[in-house]
Amino acid sequence: MNQRTAPDLFEPGLFQGTTFYEVFAWYRANDPVSWQHPAGEPEGFWSVTKYHDVVSVHRDTTRMSSVKGMRLGSADSAVDAVANKMLIVSDPPDHTRMKRVLIQPFSHEILGRAEAYVEKVVADVVATALQYPEPDLIKHLERIPTDVICAIMGLPRSDWEWIGKQTTEAFESPSEVRRIAANGEIFKYFTDMVKENRRTATNDFISGITARTHSSPQLTDEELVFNFSGILAGGNETTRYTLAALTHQLAEHPDQWRRIARGDVDPAIATEEGLRWSVPGMHVLRTATEAVRIGAVEIAPGQRVVTWIGSANRDEEIFDNPDTFDVGRTGNRHLSFGAGRHICLGSRLARLEIAAYLRTLRSMVRSLTLEGAPRYNGSNFTWGLNELPVVLHK
Template sequence: MKVDLLDPSLFERGEFWPVLAWLRANDPVHRHAEPDGPGFWVVSRYEDIVGVYGDQENFSSRYGMRLDSDAEAVSAVAQRMLIVSDPPDHTHLKRVLGKMFAQAELETIGHLVRRVVHDVLTEAVEAGELDFLDAAKKIPNHVVCSLMDIPRADWEWVGDITTEAFEGADEETRRAAHGEIFLYFTELLADRRKNPGTDFVSRVAHDRRATDVPGEERPLTDEEIVFNCNGVLAGANETTRYSSAGGVLALIENPDQWTVLRAGGPAAVPAAVEEVLRWTVPGVHAMRTALRPTTVGGVRIGVGDRVTLWNVSANRDETVFPRADRFEVTRSPNRHISFGAGRHLCLGARLARMELNAFLTGLTALVDRMELLGEPRYNASNFTWGISSLPLRLRAVP
């Protein structure tokens, strides 16, 4: 089989699944060629992927966490931006940044999430016919912008520029978008240092992180705060948007599962959330760089080799998930890795689950039937992938 995971059209057509299935069965640690580059490893089996995620000794995140990363741009933020940091800096940053998403905090945030979801779904049902992506993107955007106390007039721009920063057509476009976000948060941070509130930016601006000296702490630098506000925006926006839209499509294509979910009521929602996350897995791959000679799945990996971990493949691994190619809202256990694994488990995983829980609860309460009005379209990214257009009709519950 031809294996070209750098071909964007493969993802735009949604035709990468059989390629990954072939790799799992025949070449689970595959050496992938690269035009004008040294190539990289593709790891496709669940067990091997989880093993690399958990191996902090042999694999690093600080040299980039996606294919086509700009080495210069990564170097500028490494060890200061959570997703491209290794311990101990990663550990110290995550302890501060994660406070806002702790379980105790989420109980308060839950009221905001439920209100946002109810408003968005009510508006969508009243519209009747719509591109569901227009609704899906509002949920995480409105929640995270509220948590950061970003002015309401800026919310739409923030959502659009965040998508451009991580899904732009080329590195130049993505870099320019990141620059705009950094500038925006630099100005916002300056204001919050002078006029602090209770929002995420204010709290991080006045918190302290540990250093390499035992018992010593210091404030976060402006760069650490700005870079990680960018990361929080991306994580919050991309997962829920693509998972909620992908979940709707899966329920339309599997009407028996829509029936099961509605019949199960609120008690059925948590398992359905996990299956939607397993099925849609917006974070297609993550990358690590080998720090020393090692092996993955019995294959020798050299120092400096780039190793890509294909979460989408792990979530369809037949040895872990019975009937892996079937969407089943009652699936249990469901040990998907849509949020990664190990120390780099996504900071916003709890918030994303809360948003999807509120979304599926609201959907089953407000919507009787969902009908496609056209072909779904997908984006052309091998990094953050999902539905880019989903025209449909919503029929309200009588």
């Protein structure tokens, strides 16, 4: 790559493949905190590509704010509607108040009780994929995160398929109108559910959260609705992308699959490499509230800062052979769940699902074959595979 001309991080179609990793490598080496102003964005922003700089932005809880949005490309009106009411778009003290309550159902102890259920869902999905192979394995894999999060949230079984479709539409529809409509449907769904539960107290997940708020400041019904939507969305898309990426890599690298199949590598260790490799949350946005120095650059108050988690996860100063997929990689300090106060609420659950999937592949599957070219969704935010022609064999 030309060392004098900065490559375009926002070239259309860049995230439809994996060549953006070369672009990230150029920035890490030549311009690690670079000013970007892509077409279509109202203002420019600082783009941060090195691991330690990304960590410092995520950990700077006083000077790096989320209330003006946590991703590029969202409409100001949509951000304003949820600011300080939805975890991921909030700052302290609202963030602290809400997270204290919402983290409870995702604690180690409570999730321990969901483990057997997760194993059952995963075994069922893999058995179905073995019996009824689809040209696109994602048609099977997508059931894992949807069924698990819907069950944890106590949503009626008859709604799961609809919910899965709405969340995918809300994230992935090429039409903004359809994305907004799907989000509206999800908000309406939870608004009705929260209202109904105030009356009947039949949903244990919602009742648990509202009961726990007795000892801490109450979440309003509106905050409950926004955050249930956030949990549902966070739980669905991202985990599916990691499952798909891991499957793809194992099909492409039979040597790595053999290490799993023979039991040479602990699935928990391989899970971390799947997370490092897949990066379903490709970037995160913050806005500086005060002057901040990042590397050699002085960020002014009010300026926006984008951290590229995908770049941090391939930083050669942190990871040996970062471009090699190595299921046995140890000391894997990837940033796929972010860092600092906004670190992913569902990281334990996601790890549980991914490790269960690997254990199930090990016990039920002999080999995986790649039958065509996989397709990436092209997003620089929730990046991942949306078509995966892999077949599992008994």
